[in-house]
Amino acid sequence: MPDLWLPGAERHPLSDTAPTDTQYAPRVIWHITWDKNGTAAKPADLVPFDQLVRYFTGAGSGMAPHLLWDPFTGRTAQFYPATSRSKSVVDSAGGTRTNRTGRVCLQVETLFFPYCRVNGRSYATVRNTPAKGLDKILAWARSWGVPDTWPMGSPTWSANRSERTWETRGGHYGHSQVPxxxxxxxxxxxxxxxxxxxxxxxxxxxxxxxxxxxxxxxLQKALRAAGFLNITDADLSDAYGPRTQTAVGRFFDAHPQFRDQGKPHDVAIGPHGWTYLFTLAYGHK
Structure with a gap:
């Protein structure tokens, strides 16, 4: 069995563990702590790591993740074992159990906010940081079967959510991508x-x-692979007919941000929707 605790992480176990919904594929949810609001003109000093540890083991225990990760030093602290749910995403009653979806549903709070200042330098995104210790977190996630992919695409600052994808694809998700x-x-x-x-x-x-x-x-193959079209190989054709249009409509229903890239009245897919659909269908492989 893989390690329940990230090797080398400081352990601060919280007692209220609970099982995950193991029928779903394993995944990681990435967050940033976003403790302050810096700007390019006025960056702010990064919050101390130990302050966040105290928060997640005290007043903020109801929002505690599995890991707190400092991408500038590589320091990590862990609050729940891998097979327990943690509590860093909203989990509404009656819907997808977002904190529990997967054999593991590992949540990582990155010690970061936009334009944080560390050693006199400002950092706009996590991508700009040294990302120290990331390799160890990824290796641990892989040991639990999490693939090195973003099923909804690599995160941006915009929200992009699909409950269908969330429930059917393992991999890495941003908080912005969780139903x-x-x-x-x-x-x-x-x-x-x-x-x-x-x-x-x-x-x-x-x-x-x-x-x-x-x-x-x-297009029909991609719609089929993404779960929007039930069709056999024998039924594939060069015709962009009613069945394909209906399936594209289902894709738009799940991802309405792409509808205006085509022509909603005749269910045409546009270039941005095309790129996203194919990434959704095959990017996890």
Missing amino acids: ENQHTDPGPMPKWSGTTAYVPPPFPAGLTPGKSNPSAKP
């Missing part, structure tokens, strides 16, 4: 080694509902 939550963190994350970026096919010219196009068949 029932409204946060936009962690923002851009480091690009770690061991991950091969998936490159979707370029958006094809002339892909129009009601017309034949060789790219209709790859």
Whole structure:
């Protein structure tokens, strides 16, 4: 069995452990502590690590993650064992049990806020930090079966959520990608080694509902792989017909931010939706 505790992490066990929903694939949720609001013009000093440890073992225990990670020093503290849920995301009654989804649902609070100042230097995103100790966290996550992928794409500062993806794909998620939550963190994350970026096919010219196009068949395969189209190989065709349009409509229902990239009245997929759909379908492999 993999280690319940990250090797080398300081241990601050909280007693209110609870099991995860193990029928789902393993995953990691990434957060930032966002203790202050710095700006490019007025950065602010990073909050001390020990202050956050005291918070998560005291008044903030109801929001404690598995790990607190300092990307500037590599220091880590752990509050729950891997197989317990932690409490850093909103988990509404009756919906997806967001804190429990997966064989493991490891939550990492990164000690960071935008334009934090460390040793006189300002850092806009976690991607800009030294990311010390990240390799150990990733190795630990891999030991629990978490793949080195972002099923909803690498995080940005915008929210992007799909409950279907959350429930069916293991991997790494930003807080901004977890159902029932409204946060936009962690923002851009480091690009770690061991991950091969998936490159979707370029958006094809002339892909129009009601017309034949060789790219209709790859579109149908991607819709099938992402769970929006129930079709056999024998039914694949170059026709962008009603069945494909209905499946694209389902994709838009799950990801409405892409609907305006095409033509909503005839359910055409646009270039941004195309890229996201193919990444959703195949980027986890």
